[in-house]
Amino acid sequence: MPELPEVETVANGVHERVHGQLIERVWTSGKPQTFKSPESEIEAVLTGARIERVRRVGKTIAVSLGSRGEFLVHLGMTGRLLVSSPEVPLPPHTHAVLSLSGGNELRFVDARRFGRLSVAAAYEGPGAEPLTIGEDDFVALFRGRKLAIKAALLNQALLHGVGNIYADESLFRAKIRPRRQAGRLTRAELLRLRTELVGVLKNAIKLGGSSVSDYVDADGVRGFFQLEHKVYGRAGEDCKDCGTGLKKVVVGGRTTVYCPMCQR
């Protein structure tokens, strides 16, 4: 499932291949819940627009269209944003096709339809940016919060971009149990969490993200960070650091895996 590193990889890859190009034609599938803005509005804004920049904001891909605003793509769980030749057959579950002046198509494909397309004037994202937030601001995010630290990490209004994989992986590396109350973590623990979170996100970006279900980048290529996972997807296996059996619980409504020995 695409989180910050996967979305960043896709956004950068798409940017390289489409910036500066004109959107000549737009086709949309008509599946209602895929479109957060009316399809007619999306088509009107996109058709004839020039793509200035493609970047990541939280887990959202924001395509800047100059004075026309931004085209926002949220990949949900199984969404893919692909740059393809028109000669390549449309994959099943294609929901939008943008024909570009460079001759290629920008395609949005999403089997499970948790992804969303919309247009907006400008997009800032709901929360703070994990890669650039300072120490004091990071610590302040969790002050007084009674929910579990894992649930707090998943809350996009606090930090945006972190999902289930990198929440579990950063908590393991920071040696913090996922169910600890966020507001009761010490400053030292939160600073450790910030360091490990930034580290794991940057490392994952370097490796092209984690391909666990069907995540691929703009060229359809899989990432490699799943090979570095210490806990995510490893329920029932042994901790790579200490050999203790990893535990699986539900926190914040999400499957959560942790090491009861390493994480306190």
Add this chain to the structure above:
DNA sequence: CTGACATCCTGACGGC
């Protein structure tokens, strides 16, 4: 306001 929980959707996987 804060937090907990159900809901959407379909492919993959396990069991028999």
Add this chain to the structure above:
DNA sequence: TGCCGTCAGGATGTCA
């Protein structure tokens, strides 16, 4: 082999 039930999860909406 093939069928069927279960599971996965980001954002949103509802409820306490």
